[in-house]
Each structure stands twice: as C-alpha cells, then as structure tokens.
Amino acid sequence: MELFWYIAIAIVLAVFFILDGYDFGTGIIHLFLAKKEKDKEVIAKSAGLFWDSNEVWLVAAGGMLFMAFPTFYASVFSGFYLPLILVLWLIIFRAIGLELRSQFKFQMWKDIWDVSFGVSSLLLALFFGIALGNIVRGVNLGGVEKGVSVYEGHYFFLPLWDSSFSPLSKTPGVIDWFTIVIGIISVITLAIHGANWIVLKTNSTINTKLKKVVFNLNSILAVFTIFSLVIWQIINPNSLNNFIDNPYLMVFPIIYLTGLIGLFFIKKIRKDIYSFILSCLLIIGGITSSLASLFPVLLPSVNAVNDPLTIYNTSAPEYGLSVALNWGIIGFILISIYLIIQKRLLGGKIDAMDYGH
C-alpha cells in the first residue's frame, strides 16, 4: 500500500512538473527572448491561461504526501523551511505577474509584471532543481553533531548554505555545488520545455528562433547531464545499485535519454506536439530516474547515526492508506474527465483567445 501511494504521488509530482514546468519555462523564455510587445503578450498568455489549474497538482501532491507519509511531510517541510517559504513567495510573484500584466494598458505596468513573472519563474525552476539535488544528496538527519543527534532522528534543519558549499560536508546546506548543478539542469530542461510549449500553443514571431534555441540548450543539457552523473557518483557511490540489481528500472533513464536524443532532431520534427512530448520525456525520465535510484529511500541520511527516511518508516498506517485508495480512484477518474473536457475546449493555438478583461 505504501508503494501504491508512493507511485501515485510520484505521478502527481511528475504531472505537476510537466504542466507547471512549461509555465516556468515559458517565463524563462519570456524573460530572455521575448522582445516585441505582441510576442510578450501572447507568450505570457500561453502560461496565464493555465497556471492556476497546473498549480493545483502541487497542492494535490502536498495533500497526498501529508495523508500517506505524514512523518516525511513533517520532517521535510520543517527541515527545508527557508527554501520552501521562498518558493511560496516566488509562486505568488509568478501568479500576480501573469494576472496583472493585462489589467492596465501602459507599458511600464506591463514591464513590471513581466519581470515579476520571468524572474520568479527562473528562480522557481532553479529552486525545484536544487530541491531535487538535496533529496538525492541527503541531509544531516537528526542534526548530528559529534556523533550525537540534536533532534529526533527523523527531523533536521537545513541552512541555506554551509560555509564549505560542498555536498560532502557533514552538515550540507540547501545550496552547494552539487545542488546548483542540478538546479541549472532543471532551468535548462524547463526552458526547453517552455520553448516547446510556446511553439506548440502560439504563433509568436520567435517560434523559428526558439527551435534553434532548444537545439543549443539541449547540447548544453547533454554536457551537464554527463557531468552530473559523474559528480553524483562521487557523492553517492551506491547510486547505481538499484539499477544493477533491478535492470528493468533502466527504463527510466532510457525515457530521459529518448527525450535528450530526440530533441537534437528538433529542426526535422514537423509536428510541434512531438517536440513537446520529447521534453515531457526529459522531465518524466529525470524525476523517475532519481527516485528509482533512491528507492525505497525518500531522503538519505548523510550521517551513520540515523537511518534514512523511507516509504516504510514514514507512512501512515494501513487502514488510512487503503481507505484513501477508494476515494483516490474516484478522484483520479474525475480529474481525468476534467482534463479531457478542458483539453477539448482550450486546445489549439491560444493567440486569439480573449484573456483578461
């Protein structure tokens, strides 16, 4: 039952990063590449129409985590206190940036909210990548000092950084050179994803240019991917054990590689939806590969005193999980219906759609 909810939450999270991921990516592209007002407007609109229904997936993931793995939820949310609150603030700036730009017609007003949307999207992409880096690297569970836990073994508190900025430190912080690398990978991946989304949903004048941008970013991503695999080995020499023991898990890295290799042919791809699917594969593959490498661990411990958090030592009891399965299935069916209805009515290019007021 733990396994079922673990997979369900992983799916919800992956959907969140695919859906809201294109909003973040759209913001990054908007920040750096949209110059003409017409393009700015339509690119902001391609995120503005959808951000709030996309963000619901994050809320859903949070709620499910609370219900199924309360100990993990409590530990991680209090342990990553500062970065999480920063993410909340950025989410607010992203949202008001999108919602406010069209409210008044003068350029200065639009510029303010464009920056709010673009910068917060960029930072959100970076922070979510850093978060993944932290999960993979592990934390000082129990706040161990000189071999003694300061807190209960499943609690911790991470400063934003440790003076060494090293993931190999005994008390690593949120930001170190490893998590920064993962953060950059996240920014590049989501920028690619956002560019594909813009090409798919709009007739902006930079669409042709964006395909070139995707190609270039993808080359950088390939380099960073190899680099991150090498440093991951340094930080956690056991990171490949799961894949060696269970070769079928290789399907996840293969999903990622399919996306990565496929995107090198972006200029040849005739249908925009295919390139969008390829960047979805990047996101799905990236998240699932990381999770598969850790499984059943949810958060590794960097000290030998306290055990890592796993899906078994942080889950709610059996009764609650199986009751939730009943309503969970109904919920998933309903959500699928909404998505199909929404897709049918708001599908296609959005340029002419009347957004705002």
Added chain:
Amino acid sequence: MEDMLFYDRLQFAFTITFHYIFPQLTMGLSLIIVFFKGQYLRNNIEKYNDAAKFFMKIFAINFTMGVVTGIPMEFQFGTNWAKFSELTGSVIGQTLAMEGMFSFFLESSFLALFIFGEKLMGQKLHFLTGFFVFLGSWASGWFILATNAWMQHPVGYEILDNGKFVLENFTSLFSNPWLLPAFLHNQFASVVTSSFVVASIGAFYILRNKNLEYGKLFLKTGVIFGTISSLLVAFPTGDWNAKNVAKYQPASFAAMEGIFETEHAGAEIVLIGQPNMQEKKLDNKIAVPNILSFLTYQDWSRQIPGMDQFKKEELPDNIPALYYAYHIMVGLGTIFIGVMFISAFFLWKKKLYQLKPLLWVIMFLVPFPYIANLTGWYTAELGRQPYLVYGLLRTSEGISPTVSSGNTLFTLLGFVALYMLLGLLFLVLVGKTINEGPKHQTH
C-alpha cells in the same frame, strides 16, 4: 521555546486571516453568480448575463488571491507545525488531500472554462460550468470544516503508544456532530459577505447615478440573499454551534460568554463588558439574567459552569480576545439582520432605491461582514486553545522542533510585506472593475 510558539501562532494567524478574506467572498459569490446565470437561462434578459459575467471578474480576482495565499496554508502545516502534522497526518491528511482532489481540480478547471468558454460552449453548458465552480468552492469549505471539526471534537481515531493519532473510522470524520452545524454556519456567513458586496456595489451605482439598471438589480439581489442568509447564520446554525460548544468545550463556552462565576439559578447573557482578568470579573457589565441558560438548554434556571469550575490549564489562554471575538461576531450579526430586514421591507414597499440614507448605510457596511466572518473563526480557534486537538494535543506540542524563532520571524515579516502589497493590488483591481461597471457586450 516560548517565543517559537508565539511566532508560529502569529504567522499562522496572520496568514490565515489574510487568506480568509478571499474564500469567504468566492464561496458566497459563486452561488449568486449561478443565480444570475440561471435567471438569464430562464428569461433570456441580457442584464442577468452581464451581471453574472461582471461578478465573475470580481470572483476571478478573489480566486487568484485565494489560491496564492492558500498554498502557504497547506505548506505551513508542515513547515511550522511539523510535530502536529506527524502526529495527526494519518487522520486530517485524509480530509486535506480530499480537498485538493475533489474541490481544487473541479474549481480551477471549470473556472477557466467559465471565463473563456462562453462562446465555445453555448449558454446551458456555460451555466453548468458556473455551477461546478460553485460546487468546487463549497466542497473546499466542507473538507476544511471537516478538518477543523476533527481538531475541535476528535472522533474516529486511536492513539498509539508513540503519541500518533491513527484513523480508525473514515466515515466518522464526516458524521462528526461538530461538522454540519459549523459548515452551514460558515457557508451562510460567506453568503452574507457576498450579499453585502453585491448590494453595496448596487447602492454605489445608484448613489452615483451610474449603471442604474445594474445598480437596482445588484441591490435587490444582494438584499434578498442577505436577508435570508443573515437570518440563517444566527438561527438555526449559530444557535446550533453555540450548543455544540457548550456541550463539547464547556471551558471555552464559559470564556467566550464571559461567565467568570457559576450562577446556580441560571446564567445571564452578557451584552457588553470588558473582561478584567486580575479581578476575575467583567467591568461595565450589561447583562440580562437567565437568558443564556434558556438559549442553550431551553431551561431558565439551568446551571452553566463558569470559568471558576475549570483548571487554568484547561481554559483558553487568551480569554479577553476570545470574549471580544465572540461578542463582535454576535453584535455584527445582529446588526446585519436588522439592516437587511429593514432594506427588504422597503424593497417590498418599492421605496428602497429612493431611500438614500439606507443606501449609504448598506454601502459602508461592506467591511463588517468580513470582520464578522473573521471574528467567528477567531472564536472557534481561540476557543480551542490551549489545544490543537481538543483535550488531547496541546498547541505547544505541535510546533516544528527544528525551526528557530528567528527564522519564523523572518518569514513572518516577509509574509506581512508581501501581503500588504497583495492587498493594495487587490483593492486597485477590484476598484477598477467596479468603476468600469458591467459592460453589455455586443456580439
């Protein structure tokens, strides 16, 4: 430890107060929007459709604010109240996860369709999407109240040796005797807020002699919804809630009613007075004898335990705040009933639109239902103190063990600054929308 608890509580109180400005409008307003849209479907008069679309704009602004200030609420259970989350997550995680799954998806998916899809869908489907938005927002209220009801009056659980609460009976979360009265009271109160908003925009248009046709429609609709809902908030739902508090949280009941000493021949009802905690009495008290006993138990001489009957550790930790919150809510609720009934009377006599003084009153009353809703929640939350889960888990035991007070103060200051900015932008946008008025769109 003391100031950790203080800042955690302050941050939660501040963020939830600001957040609840928005859902209390959207829940009630979605009902009124569905009403306008339904009227348009029935009699095909354009102004009803314009009214629905106009209030959907106001709804959308409030919805956005509600979403962005709502996510911090869910996160704060983990960030600031980790121990509470760890111990109770397997119970209230159910209702919170269900809120996400059954209400937020519904609300957000259909809101986008309602706003952008009128031409694509045709009128009947458009009405239906509006109805689903309404359903989603009320479902959200239901699940939050179910969560809160469990904290006020825990049911269907078992406590393990390690202190964790474990769900034992899922359906009892929803058959909790605390839930239905609290839910209905809360929902009708949100209809009161939106009725006042609708009516006061109407009064504003009439007084300014602008958008007159809409002004009259809004005023009339607001007054009718307001009359019914303000009455339902007091009776039966308010009464029903008070009886629940008397039954399940007698210490809180004594504190909120301001009964310091037990009176054996029946308790008086306090109308005005200031709690004097040093001398344990009310200063400048005006009270009516025996009424409280009658209202609570339909028995004039029934004894109601005063605060002298409870140990200090069982009594709420801020008795004056609880007492004031409760009395402000009740006082305002009474004023709303009065104003709405007078307005309804003149509406019936067809004199309301010319009665300028009353229109001014309606227009300026608009902040007060917000205050009444918030003080109502303060009554519930302060009354539950010093517990998170009533009688079982103390508030001081629920905070995050690793988050220092300095970090919480830092984020609290950030939230204050950010929310001030949001509040300002919100007022600008709503003001602009009201000023532009409902537009008749030509196809």
